[in-house]
Ligand SMILES: Nc1ncnc2c1ncn2[C@@H]1O[C@H](COP(=O)(O)OP(=O)(O)O)[C@@H](O)[C@H]1O
């Protein structure tokens with residue numbers, strides 16, 4: 001197969017002096033994509049295993065979160081990178097279903113390979129896959145279940161499903177689901193067309209120490225900083241908050257500047273001058289009426305002293321992201337220039353207080369002007385536990401947010417995939433030509449989800465699939481696998497439900513990635529213009 005197939009784009013790889021074409025290029029790409037999907041397959045579902053990721057420095061992450069695993073893996077092959085990209089997109093868009101998306105991409109490639117080996121042209125496969133994905137969306141519309149955003153019980157089921165199998169998170173599923181719902185509800189904004197949720201409004205502070213049970217939701221911002229001096233007030237009510245991105249210190253002298261001091265009087269003058277400058281800076285702040293200062297940079301001793309004398313609560317070296325959150329929720333403007341401080345820059349909160357959290361001092365900013373901001377303080381015995389808890393909780397927050405916005409869910413446990421597969425096969429029989437084969441291949445690929453769920457639970461995947469198919473033929477749209485008992489049951493009754501958007505996103509992005517990989521029949525060394533180390537999507541030439 002020397003010539004490029006008409007209409008097929010070429011793929012330029014970063015490896016110089018190398019060119020792979022046609023069938024070879026295709027099978028290598030498919031192989032690489034499948035390999036990545038296989039890497040996360042065993043983690044799917046409540047009974048999935050964890051992976052231990054060890055980086056070159058020996059740091060360890062233990063997780064079964066698909067996106068995390070793929071992100072940490074050192075993947076070079078461009079086609080493999082596309083699969084990683086799918087799970088990343090899934091994570092960015094909906095926060096859950098990352099493993100599902102990667103596994104599905106791998107299976108779509110496997111089925112495509114089988115078809116190619118039977119002599120079906122890749123363009124037929126890609127067009128069949130696209131039709132199948134569109135059909136899925138249509139069918140999903142008919143089997144989705146509407147839930148009211150006020151239906152807390154349903155939201156809790158969605159949160160619990162996302163937490164199932166998430167190690168530490170699962171142990172406190174009840175508590176964490178409740179917390180996730182409370183957090184999302186407190187940041188949700190009601191608009192004319194429904195709810196809008198910005199997960200960024202929820203700050204997660206990790207805290208080593210205490211037990212998971214101590215995890216709490218604070219209706220305010222928690223900043224991981226203490227006040228600079230113990231004699232500053234420990235609590236300020238009616239807080240008028242100043243945010244500065246400049247250092248409150250004597251302007252450092254340029255590296256090369258030289259100051260010649262020839263007498264003690266001159267030295268004294270110099271020191272006086274320094275003091276005056278710092279005092280002026282602090283006075284500028286004081287005259288606005290601020291009683292709390294968060295500074296992104298340093299506050300030197302003298303400035304601390306003046307601030308303390310003025311009864312101001314001050315924190316230094318506050319993270320930029322925290323400064324932005326403070327600005328958003330207290331209504332303050334971050335002041336960049338110490339000569340232009342205005343009263344209008346101040347923000348407001350009912351109280352600012354330093355609290356001792358099991359040995360760590362943190363600043364709590366409560367009752368903000370914009371009351372939407374909330375913080376979750378996670379507790380756990382070790383770094384690994386709090387990290388894993390944070391990942392689990394993040395999934396729960398995202399799915400609850402998505403549910404609140406969309407109000408649409410589907411059942412999990414592979415039930416939705418089997419229903420879609422059945423309906424796709426019916427649809428395929430109405431198609432003429434070879435695309436029929438591709439749509440059937442797509443249907444088979446979807447069934448990798450229930451099969452893998454069963455496999456990971458130590459249940460025979462074939463038996464389960466046969467039983468599920470027959471239940472769906474009988475009209476039991478919600479028949480899925482209970483991975484704990486190995487029985488086929490109604491997943492709605494089992495409380496295993498997921499946001500519709502998690503499914504549509506997974507199916508669409510898996511399809512797009514598989515199609516993109518299949519359309520490549522030429523891998524050519526580029527002239528080196530591309531970024532070093534190979535390249536994801538950006539360097540793929542998509543033109544016809
Ligand atoms: N109790 C359960 N019984 C059966 N399947 C479940 C259960 N809880 C979750 N699942 C299924 O597990 C899959 C999600 O597994 P997970 O490891 O979280 O991967 P992902 O990264 O794709 O979210 C979904 O198909 C979901 O329906």
Ligand SMILES: [Mg+2]
Pocket residue numbers: 096097098162395
């Ligand atoms: Mg999940």
